[in-house]
Amino acid sequence: MTALPNSTDSGFEIVRALRNNCERPFEDARAMPPEVYTSGAFLALEQREVFRNDWLCVGRASALAKNGDYLTATIDDQPIVVLRDTNGELRAFSNVCLHRMSVLLEGRGNVRRIVCPYHAWNYALDGSLANAPMMERQAGFCKEQYQLPSVRCETWQGWIYVTLNEHAPSVQTHLSELTNLIEPYGMTAYVETFHEEHIWHTNWKILAENFMESYHLPMLHRSTVGPHSKLEEMECPPGLPAFNYHWITKEASLPIGNAHPDNSRLEGHWRRTTALLAIYPTHLITLTPGYFWYLILQPRGVDQVHIRFGGGLAPEFVNDLKADEYMATLKALLDEVNAEDRRGVESVFRGVQAPLAKPGHLSHLERPNYDFARYLASRLGTA
Template sequence: MAMDGDGPQVVALLRAATDRPFEQATAMPPDVYRTESFLDLEIEHIFSKEWYCVGRADSLPGPGDYLTCELAGQPIIVLRDQEGHLRAQSNVCLHRMSTLLHGRGNTRSIVCPYHAWTYNLDGRLRGAPAMSRNEGFCRDAYRLPQIRCEEWLGWVFVSLNPDAAPVAEQLADVEKLVAGYDMTHYTEAFFEEHVWDTNWKVLAENFMESYHLPVCHAGTIGGLSKLDEMICPPGLPAFNYHTILKDPSLRIAMAHPSNTRLKGDERRTTYLLAIYPSLLITLTPGYFWYLSLHPKGPGQVHIRFGGGMSDDYKDDPDAQQNFSDLKALLDDVNVEDRGCTEKVFRGLSSHLARPGHLSHLERPNYDFATYLVSKVSQ
C-alpha cells in the first residue's frame, strides 16, 4: 500500500544513504519504494526524460507491425512504416482522444475504434467520416504527434524528451563491453507482459544482484550459482552490471563453436546488464532474456518480458528444443522471483522496516541508488 510522504524529504534520506562509501552502504530507505511523492519524482525526472525500451526490433519485421506501450502516462504506438523505418507516435486520436491501437499486431492503417478516424502509418490523417460540414476542419492539418524512437544493437527505445542524448552515445560503454556477443544478432523467440505486486525498483534490484540466487532460487538454478564466481565491478553513469559463469552442462549458454569472437572464460560468461532506468538483460553467449519495467503506482510494476537465442545457434537441430526447455526453466525462475520480490514489498511497507548493510555482491544496487538520487534531485 502506498504511503504519504514528502518527496524532497525522501530524496534527502536517499542522498544520505548514498553519500557514504560503498564499503559502508545500506539498502535504500523504505520511503523510496512506498511513497506516492517519490514515484511522482521518478515519473517527472526519469520516465518522462530517459529512454525506455519497448523490446526487440526483430519483433516488428514488416510494414504495419506494431506494439503499444505507456510511458509516463503517454500511450504510444511503435511500428514499422511502409518504408521499413521504425517510428513512435502518440496512440491518442486527435478527434475525441480515444486510444487507437492496443496490444501487438499488424495493421495497414491506424483506425480509431470510436469514430473511425483513420491515419496512415506515418500518423497523417487519411480520412474522417461525416466531417464535411465543419468549416474549420482540414484533414491535412492533422498528424499524430511523433515521438523519438531509436534502435541500438537490436533494441528499440522511445523517449518523450526531445533533448535526450542518442542511445548509442549513452550506451557506448555497454557496446564495447559485450562486443564479442554481437547482441544485434539475437532473435526474439517469446514476449509476454505481466503485472506484479511490487515496486519497480524492488524488481530491478533483484535482477542487479545474484546474492539471492542460492536461496530464492533453491528449487531451480540456486544450486548452480557459486557466490565466489560472481564479479560486481563499479557501475557507470548509464548502467551497471555483474557477471557469473555458467555451467557448461547448459550448452546453449555457451559460445557456439562457430563463435570465434569470445575466448577462454568469456565463452561461458553471463552478463547481467542493468541499463538505466529499467532495462534488465541477461546476456549469455547463446541466449538472452530481458525485463523492461514501468511503475504502475508504488505497489505494482508492469513488465515487458522477452528472450531468444543467438543466431549462431539457429541452424543447430536441437537448438529449439534446448531453448524450449530453457523457457520452461525461466518460467519457474519467474515464479520464484515474483514470490521473493512481492515479499520484499510487503516487508518494506511496514512501519518497522529498516534497511540493512549491503553485501559486496550488491554493488550494483548501490550504483542504482546513486543514479536515482542524481536524477530525482534535478
C-alpha cells in the same frame, strides 16, 4: 546531482534520506529507505524526472519485422505506439487520437492503418490523418492539418528505445560504454523467440534490484539456477552513469548457456560467461553466449509493476537442428526462475511496508544496487 525538490514537495524528505544514504562509501552502504518503494509522492518524482527524460526500452526490433507491425507502451501518462512504416522504418507516435483523444491501439499486432476505435478517424503509417468520416461537412476542418505527434525512437543492439526528451543524446551515444563492454557477444543478431506480459504486486525498483544482484541466487533460486552460479568468482565492478553490470561464470545447466561450437566471436572464459545488464531505468538483460532473456518494467502505481518478459537464442543456436528443443528447455527454466523471483520480490514489498522495517548493510555482491540508488538520487529533484 539536480537540485532537491522544494520543501513544499511531499517527496522532499524521502529524496533527502536517499541522498544521505548514497553519500556513504560503498563499504558502508545500506539498502534504500523503505519509503522509496512505498511513497506515491516519490513515484511522482520518478515519473517527472526519470521516465519523462531518459531513454526507455520498449522491446526488440525483430518483433516488428513486417511493415505495419506495431507495439504499444506508455511513458508516464503518455501512450505511444511504435511501428514499422511502409518504407520499413521504425517510427513512434503519440497513441492518442487527434479528435476526441481516445487511445488508438492496444497491445501488439499489424495494421494497414491506425484506426480510432471511437469514431474511426484513421491514420497512415507515417502518422498523417488519412480519413475522418463525414468531417467534410465541417467548413473549418482540414485533414492536412492533422499529424500524430512524433516520439523519438532509436535502436541499440537490436532494442527499440524511445524518449520524450528532445534534447537527450542519441541512444548510441548514451550506451556507447556498454556497447564496448559487450560487443563480442553480438547481441544485435540474437533472435527473440518468445514474449509475454505480466503484472506483479511489488514496486518496480524492488524487481529491478532483484535482477541486478546475484547475492540471492543460492537461496531464492536453490532449486533452479543457484547451484550453477559461482559467486566466489563473481565480478561486480562499479557502475557507469547509464547502467550497471556484473559477470557470472557458470557451469551451464543448459547446452545453450555456453557458446555454440560454431561461435567464433567469444574466446576463453568468455565462452561460458554471462553478463547481467541493468540499463537505467527499467531495461534488464541476462546475456549469455547462447541465449538472452530480458525484463522491461513500467510502474503501475507503487504497488504494481507491468513486465515485458521475453528471450531468445544466439544465431548459432537458432540455426541448430535442435533449436526448438533448446528454446523449449530454456523457457521452462525461465518460468521456474520467474516464479521464484515473484515470490521473493512480492515478499520484499510486503516487508518494506512494515512499521519496523529498516534497511541493512549491502554485501559486496550488491554493488549494482548501490549504483542504482545513486543513479536515482542523481536524477530526482527539480531542474
